[in-house]
Amino acid sequence: MELVNTDVAYKFIREKILSGVYSAGMPLASKNLSKEIGVSRTPVRDALRQLEADGLVIIKPRIGASVKSMDLKEFKDLCGLRQALETYAAGLAAHNRTESELEEIHGALEAMRVIVEKMLKTANDKELLGDLAREDVRFHLAIINVAKNDLIKKEIMRLSLINRVVSNPPKGKSTETLANRRTVLESHQEIFDAIASKNVAAAKNAMERHQQKNLEKVILMMGVKERSKFHSELGIAVKG
Amino acid sequence: MELVNTDVAYKFIREKILSGVYSAGMPLASKNLSKEIGVSRTPVRDALRQLEADGLVIIKPRIGASVKSMDLKEFKDLCGLRQALETYAAGLAAHNRTESELEEIHGALEAMRVIVEKMLKTANDKELLGDLAREDVRFHLAIINVAKNDLIKKEIMRLSLINRVVSNPPKGKSTETLANRRTVLESHQEIFDAIASKNVAAAKNAMERHQQKNLEKVILMMGVKERSKFHSELGIAVKG
DNA sequence: AGGTATTTTTGTGTATACATGATGGCCGAT
DNA sequence: ATCGGCCATCATGTATACACAAAAATACCT
Structure with a gap:
């Protein structure tokens, strides 16, 4: 199985959410994340979309992503x-x-x-x-x-x-x-x-x-x- | 609710899959799709990720997306x-x-x-x-x-x-x-x-x-x- | 001729540049 | 003093350019 940057970003963000470093409601700016992870915004956006499907993140158009709160x-x-x-x-x-x-x-x-x-x-x-x-x-x-x-x-x-x-x-x-x-x-x-x-x-x-x-x-x-x-x-x- | 190109691409592709125009196993090349829909590859990729989450599409790294078959x-x-x-x-x-x-x-x-x-x-x-x-x-x-x-x-x-x-x-x-x-x-x-x-x-x-x-x-x-x-x-x- | 190696080509993954819409502060009006 | 509108800033959505991997086509060798 080939490992691409999207997966790196996905695992990175997911881990932070699961461990509570990124807590509920916290905004997830793709720019910051891309700098922190060391990849560009594109794979970060991909990762955020996957996390949204997982139910861990919510993405609002023109607003951006944030950790899902319930x-x-x-x-x-x-x-x-x-x-x-x-x-x-x-x-x-x-x-x-x-x-x-x-x-x-x-x-x-x-x-x-x-x-x-x-x-x-x-x-x-x-x-x-x-x-x-x-x-x-x-x-x-x-x-x-x-x-x-x-x-x-x-x-x-x-x-x-x-x-x-x-x-x-x-x-x-x-x-x-x-x-x-x-x-x-x-x-x-x-x-x-x-x-x-x-x-x-x-x-x-x-x-x-x-x-x-x-x-x-x-x-x-x-x-x-x-x-x-x-x-x-x-x-x-x-x-x- | 704001409507972005990603949503346009999503609805377009989803409709084609649901109506059977894109049948199971058919490869979904982002380049072709972007030309057909009239948007760039980025929102198409976003849409494909969402469709993957829906279970309608499968994406394999470095290979691309295709309509899911069961x-x-x-x-x-x-x-x-x-x-x-x-x-x-x-x-x-x-x-x-x-x-x-x-x-x-x-x-x-x-x-x-x-x-x-x-x-x-x-x-x-x-x-x-x-x-x-x-x-x-x-x-x-x-x-x-x-x-x-x-x-x-x-x-x-x-x-x-x-x-x-x-x-x-x-x-x-x-x-x-x-x-x-x-x-x-x-x-x-x-x-x-x-x-x-x-x-x-x-x-x-x-x-x-x-x-x-x-x-x-x-x-x-x-x-x-x-x-x-x-x-x-x-x-x-x-x-x- | 058949199979394999090599080249060509295509398409993905990624980075980056640009435009539009959102956010927050500032200033003026009431 | 407070409220409302205006402007600057910034992040998002999108387009596009580039690198590399995979697939296809071609040439080569047996």
Whole structure:
């Protein structure tokens, strides 16, 4: 695969957005970017167009590009979309799964359990939190892979990126309780069991409930964040 | 809303693809396009990037753009994605619907019924077919609107475009029987009833079955088309 | 004659120049 | 003093020129 400057610019800007260096609402002037990246404006514009398609950037004619910001409605819609896709994927996974594929899902589930139990003992969450998040996505990713629908996978991956941006700003500070993590684990267990027993309807139900809980959790979290940052309209990820 | 050349190029190319003038696999040289449209290559490239995001075009570095072509697997995945979204939307619609919104869905349903009954009498399908298709999308669109999730709506609209391209080439010749149309009508009735009675689970089930039937129908249709066009690799919408 | 190497040509990717429309400050009028 | 219009500045949209890679055509060798 040939690598062109457009890709360089794309990865550069995307990384900055995902890491929160470019925060929501921030204008992305093609001139500045081209100087910063070291390429001309043309590939930068190309990259911005791709990022717009990803839903990370918004481009208004004659105004320019800026990092996408969301209101609460849009965020809820996003979660709904994701719920629809992951739920469907869980159903497919329950239908398609082979033994070895089940193995991988189970591996992610157990890895999460181990981490949560470690957390009960040590108060030091710092890196465990990262591990937990990693295993969480591994679990969901495993299911999506087993579903074997490449378009749905692609779409969910796209949504994940947007989610990452939205939940990013508050310095990664976790408002989750241990009880919450326990609940997540239980949800995952339910999902796994349904997939293991090839029960399509149960898998869908379990995943739908899981996603619903997640939505409610994040909404709550965002509500809190919102109040605390109400004065600075710019630089927040979600307003409304 | 300001209108720029990029939009002109986008609409131009998109229209040609949707109408089948640019058929699947056909290379889209930016130079030719720019001459044909009467703008420079820059906005054409922009437009092609957008069309790539829409899933209508594929761009390979150093090679160029071409109209996207699909294999059977990808098409099935597409239908799955659509099934997931429309099913979810039906559930939302059943939950959210107001009386007046229900009215609109019902209107589309009855309009379709009238057309199908007209078809029973007159053999002249020519324009009735167009009307039927129009009312069909109106029905689905009404449900999606009632679901009130803008992202899901946007995504379904995108998929509809791709579908249109895929099912387009065979001169609009309908392989559907009247019995088929009856079945579609019954499915719609079921979906409507579920939404009317605010039964979320039933609405989802009805829509899922409806989409499933549609997939099977189109797969069959495509299988036939495929065999008949096997020799000409280029210019077919779906290969495999 | 067939296949391969080489040249030619075409088209992409990129940089850059230019024009138009937007943004922000300044000045005058009320 | 504040509001509204005018002007300067700047960034965007667009066109175009250039370099290099890929494809096509031609010539060459076996």
